[in-house]
Amino acid sequence: MSAPNSSYDPVEVTPLNAEEVERVRDEALAAIVAADTLDALKQVRIDHAGDRSPLALANREIGALPPQARKDAGQRVGQARGAINQALAAKTAEVEAAEEERALVTEAVDVTLPWDIEPVGARHPITTLSEHIADIFVAMGWEIAEGPEVEAEWLNFDALNLGPDHPARTMQDTFWVTPERAAMVLRTHTSPVQARTMLTREPPIYIACPGRVFRTDELDATHSPVFHQVEGLAIDEGLSMGHLKGTLDHFAQAIYGDGMTTRFRPSYFPFTEPSAEMDLLCYVCHNEPDAVADCRTCKGEGWVEWGGCGVVNPRVLVACGVDPERYSGFAFGIGIDRTITSRYDIADLRDLFDGDIRFTQPFGVEL
Structure with missing residues (x-):
């Protein structure tokens, strides 16, 4: 080195x-x-x-x-x-x-500029009311059940005692899915969810079924080919019209406030016997003598139509595999859209479906 x-x-x-x-x-x-x-x-x-x-x-x-x-x-x-x-x-x-x-x-921020340039969003009232209804029944110990919107003809009609010649099967009321041999429809009510539940579960059954349904109605101020409803079904030993009345009174009070009640008028539905139209005590005049005569909501009747109900027809129980000798039940159905339009005095049903944010904003994020 x-x-x-x-x-x-x-x-x-x-x-x-x-x-x-x-x-x-x-x-x-x-x-x-x-x-x-x-x-x-x-x-x-x-x-x-x-x-x-x-x-x-x-x-x-x-x-x-x-x-x-x-x-x-x-x-x-x-x-x-x-x-x-x-x-x-x-x-x-x-x-x-x-x-x-x-x-x-x-990069200075001008704090004097308007802060609400972007509009605040709002939930659609159909969504909030549907969830509120679900919460009411869950609090009662019921369950929420759902099903497909494209449904088998047998579940939509036959299982519910709607025979082959029933007018609801015609093109005047039902959207049929092609090909015709498939025997599939856009469900005309959420009742097929009830049938599916009875076919797959043993009683006791307590379910509420909110959802979207389809019928061949013209779109106008009071009708829509697509609308929303909630149906309830209870199957157990010893159920009667009295249990139905108590359930609907509680439901009405949860939606409209304390003191609200319902009344029954005799009617006919293939899937219930006996059947009734249920009316709601007018939530504006409350059928009080001094106010009912001039009430625009109930038009002097003191009551507002709300939906249909009744005791489940034994034929429906048999079709769905439930022993009618042991079990009985009740069912009801109300229109969610109609509940909103009547509750908030909305004159045109089409406002619910136009998608105009100016309509939904007043509802905010809660019902």
Whole structure:
């Protein structure tokens, strides 16, 4: 191994030459002064103070010098590098302060501007009422059941005692899915969900079935080919019309407030026997003598029609595999859309489906 060259003259090594060190230092200081952004300073730091900068490379040459030359070369390079680092630190602080001040001006927020430029969203009243109804029945210990909107003809009609000649099967009331031999329809009510439940579960059964249904009605102020309803079904031992009346009274009070009640009028439905139309005590005049005569909501009747109900027909129980000798039950159905239009005095049913945010905004996010 060769020993250090004692006659080595550091002046002859260009990177360690005093004039060269001063030149590199002055070049770096000039670049620092010229830099006016943090990105520019970052590049200056890489070029003049980084591991591959001229002074960093010169510093590596010091170890090859003879002992008597190392001290002077080290001081020259160290002082130059120190001056550059100090200048970089001072310039960085200056540029950061300038950019922060610039940001305070250019990115300032005018707190006097309107804050509600973007309109606040609102949930659709059909959605909120459907969920509210579900909460009511869940609180009573019932379950919420759902089913497909494209339904088998047998479940939509036959299982519910709607015979082959029933007028509801015709094209006047039902959307049939092609091909006709598939025997599939867009469900005309949510009652098929009740049939599906009875076919797959053993009583006792207590379910509410909210959902969208379809009938071939013309779209006008009071009708729609697509609408929403909720049906309830209870199957257990010893159920009667009295249990039905109590359930509907509680349901009405949960929707319209304390003191609300229902009444029954005899009617006919193939899937219930006996059957009834249920009316709701007018929620405007409450059938009070001084107000009922001039009430526009109930038109002087004191009651408002709400839906249909009755005791489940034994034929329906048999078709769905339930023993009618042991079990009885009741069922009811109301229109969710009609409940909204009557409760909030909405004159045109089409307002529910037009998608105009000005209609839904007053309802906010809760019912």
